[in-house]
Amino acid sequence: MRIWKREILGREFYVEHGRIAKQANGAILARMGETSVLATAVISDSATEGIDFVPLTVEFQERFYAAGKIPGGFVKREGKPSETAILSARTIDRPIRPLFPKDLRNEVQIVVTVISADATNPPDIVGVMATSLALNISDIPFNGVVAAVRVGLVDGEVVFFPTDVQLEKSLLDIVVAGTEDAITMVEGEAKEVSESQMIEVLFKAHDAIKQIIEFEKEILSEFDIKKIQVEEKSLPEEIAADFTSLINEGELRNRLLTQGKKARSAALDEYYQSINKKLEEKYGTEKIEELSVLLKEAYEEKLKHKMRRIIVEEGIRLDLRNPKQIRPISCEIGLLPRVHGSALFTRGETQSLGIVTLGAPMDEQIIDSLLEEGTKRFMLHYNFPPFSTGEVKPLRGPSRREIGHGYLAERALKFALPKEDEFPYTIRVVSEILESNGSSSMATVCSGSLALMDAGVPISKHVAGVAMGLILEKDAEIVLTDILGAEDHWGDMDFKVAGTKDGITAFQMDCKVSGVSRELLERALNQAKEARLFVLEKLYGAIDKPREKLSKYAPIIKVTSVDPSKVAEIIGPGGRVIKAIIKDFDVQISVDDLTGKVSVIGEDDSKVQAALNQINAIVKEIAVGDIFDGKITRIEPFGVFVEIAPGKVGLLHQSKLTRNLKSLKMGEVLKVRVSNIDNIGRLQLEEFPTDEDQRQRKKPYRRDNQEDN
Numbered sequence: 073m074r075i076w077k078r079e080i081l082g083r084e085f086y087v088e089h090g091r092i093a094k095q096a097n098g099a100i101l102a103r104m105g106e107t108s109v110l111a112t113a114v115i116s117d118s119a120t121e122g123i124d125f126v127p128l129t130v131e132f133q134e135r136f137y138a139a140g141k142i143p144g145g146f147v148k149r150e151g152k153p154s155e156t157a158i159l160s161a162r163t164i165d166r167p168i169r170p171l172f173p174k175d176l177r178n179e180v181q182i183v184v185t186v187i188s189a190d191a192t193n194p195p196d197i198v199g200v201m202a203t204s205l206a207l208n209i210s211d212i213p214f215n216g217v218v219a220a221v222r223v224g225l226v227d228g229e230v231v232f233f234p235t236d237v238q239l240e241k242s243l244l245d246i247v248v249a250g251t252e253d254a255i256t257m258v259e260g261e262a263k264e265v266s267e268s269q270m271i272e273v274l275f276k277a278h279d280a281i282k283q284i285i286e287f288e289k290e291i292l293s294e295f296d297i298k299k300i301q302v303e304e305k306s307l308p309e310e311i312a313a314d315f316t317s318l319i320n321e322g323e324l325r326n327r328l329l330t331q332g333k334k335a336r337s338a339a340l341d342e343y344y345q346s347i348n349k350k351l352e353e354k355y356g357t358e359k360i361e362e363l364s365v366l367l368k369e370a371y372e373e374k375l376k377h378k379m380r381r382i383i384v385e386e387g388i389r390l391d392l393r394n395p396k397q398i399r400p401i402s403c404e405i406g407l408l409p410r411v412h413g414s415a416l417f418t419r420g421e422t423q424s425l426g427i428v429t430l431g432a433p434m435d436e437q438i439i440d441s442l443l444e445e446g447t448k449r450f451m452l453h454y455n456f457p458p459f460s461t462g463e464v465k466p467l468r469g470p471s472r473r474e475i476g477h478g479y480l481a482e483r484a485l486k487f488a489l490p491k492e493d494e495f496p497y498t499i500r501v502v503s504e505i506l507e508s509n510g511s512s513s514m515a516t517v518c519s520g521s522l523a524l525m526d527a528g529v530p531i532s533k534h535v536a537g538v539a540m541g542l543i544l545e546k547d548a549e550i551v552l553t554d555i556l557g558a559e560d561h562w563g564d565m566d567f568k569v570a571g572t573k574d575g576i577t578a579f580q581m582d583c584k585v586s587g588v589s590r591e592l593l594e595r596a597l598n599q600a601k602e603a604r605l606f607v608l609e610k611l612y613g614a615i616d617k618p619r620e621k622l623s624k625y626a627p628i629i630k631v632t633s634v635d636p637s638k639v640a641e642i643i644g645p646g647g648r649v650i651k652a653i654i655k656d657f658d659v660q661i662s663v664d665d666l667t668g669k670v671s672v673i674g675e676d677d678s679k680v681q682a683a684l685n686q687i688n689a690i691v692k693e694i695a696v697g698d699i700f701d702g703k704i705t706r707i708e709p710f711g712v713f714v715e716i717a718p719g720k721v722g723l724l725h726q727s728k729l730t731r732n733l734k735s736l737k738m739g740e741v742l743k744v745r746v747s748n749i750d751n752i753g754r755l756q757l758e759e760f761p762t763d764e765d766q767r768q769r770k771k772p773y774r775r776d777n778q779e780d781n
Contacts, residue, residue: 087287128168380545403416425506536607538553632688639668659683
C-alpha cells in the first residue's frame with residue numbers, strides 16, 4: 073500500500089493505492105478534507121466488433137452512508153442514479169473521453185463511488201483526480217493527466233472550492249477541468265458576469281489545475297506501467313488508394329453544401345454508397361463489407377477535412393452562412409390555449425417548444441440527495457424525442473444528455489426569476505425539442521425565457537443563449553457563431569454561452585484540442601456576446617415584458633404570514649380546523665410551521681380570499697370590543713355558544729341576547745361583540761344589535777321576556 077499527501081489550494085489531498093479493489097485494472101482511493109471517493113477502471117479482455125467509437129462508460133455512485141444518512145422511501149437502499157450523480161458522472165466523463173486512443177474498441181468502465189462525504193469538498197472534483205490516477209496507473213491505454221477545480225468569485229476574489237456560504241455571495245459557480253496544457257471542460261452558472269471576468273477566472277482556474285496535476289505526476293512517477301497496445305487498424309494500401317481516387321473533391325464539396333440537414337445527409341450517404349459499389353465490383357462484396365467500419369471512418373475523415381477547408385478557404389459554412397452569421401430566428405408565444413405559458417423558438421433547423429406550468433408551494437420538488445436536503449421551486453426539464461432528428465428509437469426515461477442539457481438551461485434562466493416572496497408559485501418549464509440541428513440547449517433557454525414572460529412570471533429580463541464553435545487549422549483560427557450539428561461534431565471546440573444583455577448567466581465548454589490561447593478565447597467570448605445580444609433583440613421583439621395577468625387556468629395563490637406559535641391554532645386538534653377550511657372553501661392550504669408562512673391556493677378568487685380571511689381571524693389577537701359574525705354551535709338553557717373563528721368559541725348569555733333564546737337555531741349566524749375575556753382566555757359575548765334591532769328592542773323584547781318568566 074502506498075500513500076501520498078499534499079496541501080493544495082488550502083485543502084489537504086490524500087491518495088492511497090494498493091489496499092482495496094486490487095482486481096480492477098486500476099483503483100485509487102482519494103480524499104479531500106473528509107470527502108473520500110474510490111475510483112476504479114476496468115477494461116474488457118476483447119474488442120467489440122462493428123463499432124466506430126470508444127466504448128467508455130462512467131458511473132458515479134452516491135452511497136448515503138457516506139454522509140451518515142439512511143435513504144428515504146420504502147425500500148431503504150440506493151436505487152437508480154440521482155440527477156446529481158448523473159451530472160457528476162458527466163463532469164468526469166467529458167474531460168477524459170478525448171484522451172483515449174481513437175482506435176480503442178475494448179469496453180472501458182469507470183466507477184466512482186462516494187464512500188465518505190462532507191459538505192465543503194465536492195466529490196465530483198475529487199472523482200476527476202481519482203479517475204485520472206486510476207487510468208494512468210492501469211494498463212488501460214490513456215494519454216493524459218486530468219484534474220478539476222470548483223471556482224467562485226466573491227468580492228472580486230477568485231475562490232477555489234467555495235463553501236455554501238461563499239457561494240451565496242459568489243458571482244459565479246463553475247467547474248473547470250483540464251490537462252497541464254489546456255482547459256478542456258467548463259460548466260457552471262453566473263450572475264451576469266462580464267466576458268473579461270469569465271476569462272480571468274478560467275485562466276486562474278487553469279493555474280490551480282496545474283498544481284493538482286503536478287501532485288498527480290509526482291504519484292505516477294513511482295509507477296512503471298505497460299499499457300495495452302491498441303491495434304491501429306487501417307485500410308489495405310491498395311483499397312485506401314482506390315477509395316481516395318474515387319472521391320471527386322468538387323462533387324464532395326457540392327454534396328456537403330446541399331441545403332437542409334436531411335437532404336445533405338442523404339446526398340452524402342448516396343455518394344458513399346456509389347463509391348462503395350465501385351469498390352465491391354473490384355474487390356468483392358464480402359471484402360468491402362468486412363472493411364465497412366474502416367471505410368466509413370475514412371469517409372468521415374474526408375468529410376471533416378473538406379468541411380473545415382471550405383470554411384477556411386471560402387469563408388462559408390455548410391448552410392452558406394459566414395462564420396459570424398446566425399441562422400434565421402422566429403419567436404411565437406401563446407400557442408397552447410390551456411397551458412399557463414408557451415412559446416415556440418425556431419433557429420434554423422433547431423426548434424424548441426417551451427411550456428410553463430405554475431403550481432402551488434406543495435408542488436416543489438423534494439430534494440433528498442447525498443449532501444443536500446430541502447425543496448426546489450424552479451425546475452426545467454428537457455425532452456429530446458427521436459423524431460427531432462428524423463430517427464426511430466425506443467422511448468425510455470430521460471437520457472444523461474437530456475438531464476445535462478436541461479440542467480444547463482435551468483442554471484441559465486434561474487438568475488432572472490423573481491424571489492419567492494414576490495411570486496409564491498412553484499415554476500416548471502418543459503422544453504420539447506421538435507427539431508434539432510445544433511444548439512438545442514440554447515434554444516431551450518430562449519423558448520423558456522419567452523414562455524415565462526407569456527405566463528406572466530415577473531422575470532427581471534430576457535435570457536438568451538448561443539452555441540459557438542472553433543476551427544483550428546495550421547493556417548487559420550476561425551470562431552463560428554450558432555453552430556450546426558456537423559460543426560459541433562467536426563469542430564475543435566464547442567462552447568455555449570447564455571445570459572442577459574448585462575452579462576453571462578451560464579457557460580459550458582468542451583475543447584478537443586490543446587493550446588487554445590487567451591486571445592482566441594477572448595475573441596470567441598466577445599463574438600458570443602454579439603450573437604447573444606442579437607438573439608435577445610428577437611426575444612424582446614416577440615414580448616418585451618411579462619404579461620400583467622396570469623392565465624385564467626393558473627391557480628390563484630394568496631399568502632399571509634402569522635406568528636409561528638399560532639400555526640397550531642390554524643391546524644386545530646387532529647387537523648380539524650384546517651380540514652374544515654379546505655372543505656368549506658374548496659382550497660388547498662400550505663403552512664410552514666417554521667416561518668409562519670401560510671399559502672391559500674384555489675381556482676376561485678373570492679373563495680381563496682374568504683379562506684384567507686378565516687385564517688387571519690383564527691390568528692387574530694381577540695380584544696374586548698371586537699365584533700364578529702359568529703355561528704351558534706351549542707344551545708343551553710342559560711345561553712348559546714358562538715364560534716367567532718375556527719376553534720374560538722365564546723358564551724353568549726341569555727341576558728345579553730336581544731331576542732328570545734328559544735327562537736335561536738343551531739348554525740344560525742349572529743353579530744356579536746366581545747364583552748369580556750377572563751384570565752384563562754374564555755370569551756364572553758354580547759349580541760351586537762343592528763339598527764333595526766335597536767328600534768324594535770323595547771316592546772317585543774320585554775313582552776317576550778315577561779311571557780318566558
